[in-house]
Amino acid sequence: MTASIIDGKAISADLRSKIANDIKDLQEKNPGFQPKxxxxxxxxxxxxSIYVRMKLKSCSEVGIEGVLVKLDGKISQEELLAKIAALNEDSTVHGILVQLPLPKHIDEELITNAVKQEKDIDGFSELNLAAIFKKSASPKYVPCTPKGIVYMLEQEDVTIAGKNVVVCGRSDIVGGPLAKLLEKKGGTVTIIHSKSTPEQLKFFVSNADIVVSAVGQANFITGDILKPGATVIDVGTNYVADETKKSGQRMCGDVDFNSCVQVAGKITPVPGGVGPMTVIMVLQNVLESSKRAAGLL
Amino acid sequence: MTASIIDGKAISADLRSKIANDIKDLQEKNPGFQPKxxxxxxxxxxxxSIYVRMKLKSCSEVGIEGVLVKLDGKISQEELLAKIAALNEDSTVHGILVQLPLPKHIDEELITNAVKQEKDIDGFSELNLAAIFKKSASPKYVPCTPKGIVYMLEQEDVTIAGKNVVVCGRSDIVGGPLAKLLEKKGGTVTIIHSKSTPEQLKFFVSNADIVVSAVGQANFITGDILKPGATVIDVGTNYVADETKKSGQRMCGDVDFNSCVQVAGKITPVPGGVGPMTVIMVLQNVLESSKRAAGLL
Structure with a gap:
């Protein structure tokens, strides 16, 4: 058996068109509607700079006004907070994205939490995380990578409820929120992390219907420990030596694709899997925010 | 084999003495030190009223000043918020506990979040939950039941790191935070919930070194699905018919004690297991808060 490849590029291109059409429609019906x-x-x-450029390019493709505020690396924390406060108040702005990492003299958590919840389209603020974590609550914004993964699974008709799900990695940006989102969709979720033993990894992965890996380690998931037919989502971005490449290295995920593709039912490649979904979800969150601000959601 | 019984009454009595001695010592060295x-x-x-009385009695036993503010059931949300705001500002008050449930015309979440984080000794506010959830953060206060369970496990020298842990139930008060706390202690945690199938329950429990049940269903965990030697923590409080009792019913946990005690390594009884730990952790959190306020922590 060979797994079917989940085409993140195609799924994100599709969603990109939907977002562009949605914005066009909304602008026709609501003059002045302009997501920013x-x-x-x-x-x-x-x-x-590369990531920022990518995001701005994506914005312009769907009709979102993207503005870069480039600040000197020596800016004080107070000045940066004042800048964010002004953008929080600016009603023409629907999303504020602080590109991380920040210089070392600035407290990232403080800055991340300073973005008003309504404009925190990255979904990294504590209030957003709390809402993901709480059983009864729904977050205003789901962080983009977990959101992209859930969307992919739904597009691929992968059943989550009643299934065994393993999430490898427990970061605040990917693993932690994603595990909770999949649990809220009815999955029975086990989180594998740095203190899990190799035996635990093998045991839980070999019994999982859905495996997500976000640990940043090449060949972390291999075909021999997969359950036949499992869905495998690879969030890793690693670089390994490859003499056949001009740069001497090649990008790969956490998943040993060649062995896993023989066993899995569905699998995402790297590149071209989760990566394209993350950027598109930034746009989706900005659209949601602008619709909410205009009373259209 | 018969499991050893984890004696929550003895562990909590022990901690109660420690708290009382700690407060006495602190008062001798710091005149004016008075946890409230x-x-x-x-x-x-x-x-x-019963729960409140129990908590006030426990306070007086260890030297914490316990004050009951009893408000009319028809109080408006605004009046209640104003009351909390005043207590937030009162520097003699170290802990504020809003007894739940509140009357239906009042938004419990709003009220819970109105308690200043420094005095939220229940640990139910969103910022506290976010800190439990975040990999990098530590909460100011851990909610009392999960805190009591972790303390019990540590007192009983139960290894958590590298072990398979199953938490049944995902409430915001017990299951959710507890799963995260045990994961932070190095456990590989699976959450079983209402959408998990009976097969999933059996599969994960039978492979778990530590099983915690907080679902509120009698006989949810039975000996036949336990791994021999497992540690079993029963958070349930259920009532089942019992003709031998005057009241016609008897209190029991989620765990079928009679079958599980034959298989488990350690097990908590109901009553006398987790219950007594919860109240004592309220006191422990008030003590921590008063030490922090006095610059002693």
């Missing part, structure tokens, strides 16, 4: 995202970049990290 | 808990009771529910 402000990205705050502090300093000049080249990797951050 | 305010309990707000709205209305006259008889069960609430």
């Amino acid at each position: 995202l402000v990205i705050i970049q502090v300093g000049e990290r080249p990797d951050s | 808990l305010v309990i707000i009771q709205v209305g006259e529910r008889p069960d609430s």
Whole structure:
């Protein structure tokens, strides 16, 4: 058996068109409706600049106004907080995204929590996390990577309720929220983390219907420990040596694709799986925010 | 094999003495040091009155000043919020406990979140829950039942790191926070909930080194699905018909004690297991709060 490949590029391209059409429709019916995202970049990290550029490009493709506020790397925490406070008050702005990491002299948590919940389209604030965690609550925004993964699973008609789910990794951005979201969808979820033993990894993965790996370690999941027919979602972005490449390395996920594709039922590739979903969910969250602000949601 | 019984009464009595001695010592060295808990009771529910009385009695036993603020069941939400705001500002008050449930015209979540984080010794506020949930954060207060369970396990030298842990139930007060706390202690945790199938319950419980049940259903955990030697913690409080009792019913937990005691390594009884730990942790949290306020922590 060979797994069917979950095409993150196609799923995200589809959603991108939907978002673009939705915005166009809304603008025709509601003159003045204009979703707007402000990205705050502090300093000049080249990797951050690439991510910011990608997000701005995606915004323009769907009709979201994307604005980059680039600040000096030496800006004080107070000045940055004042900047965020002003954007919180600006009613034309629907999403505020602070590109991480921030310079070391700035408290990331403080800054992340300073973004008004209504505009926290990254969903990283404590109040948003609390709402994900609480059984009875629904968050205003689901963080983009977990949201993208749940959307993918739904698009692929993967049943979650009543299934065994393993989430490897417990970060505040991916593993933690995702485990809770899949539990809220009815999955029985086990979180594998750095203190889990190799025997535990093998035991739980070999009994899982859905396996998500977000640990940042190449070959963490191999075909020999998979349950036949399982759905495998690879969130990892790792680089391994590869002499056949000009750069001497190649990008890969946490999942040993070649062995897993023989055993799994469905599997995401890296690149082209989860990655494209994350960016598109930023747009989706900005759209939701602007609809909410306009009383259209 | 017969399990050893975890004696919640003895463990809590022990901790009670420690708290009382700690307060006495602190008062000798710091004249004016006086931990104070305010309990707000709205209305006259008889069960609430019993719980409140128990807590006040426990306070007086260890040297905590316990004050009951009893409010009319018809009080408006605004008046209740104003009352809480005043207590938030009162520096002689170290803990504020709003006895739940509140009358239906009052938004419990709003009220719970109105208690200042420093005085939220129940640990139910969203910011506290977020801190439990976040990998990198530590909550100011751990909710009393989960805190009592972790303390019990530690007193009984039960290893958590590297072990399979099953938590049945995912409430915001017990199951949810407890699962996260045990995960932070290194356990590999699976949450069983209302959407889990009987097969999933059996599969995960029969492979678990530690099983906690907090679902509120008698005989939910039976000996035939336990792993021999497992530690079993019973958080349930249920009433089942019993003709031999004057009241016609008897209190029991979620765990079928008679069959489980034959298989488990350690087990908590009901009553006399988790119950006594919860009240004592209210006192422990008030003590922590008063030490923090006095700069002694």
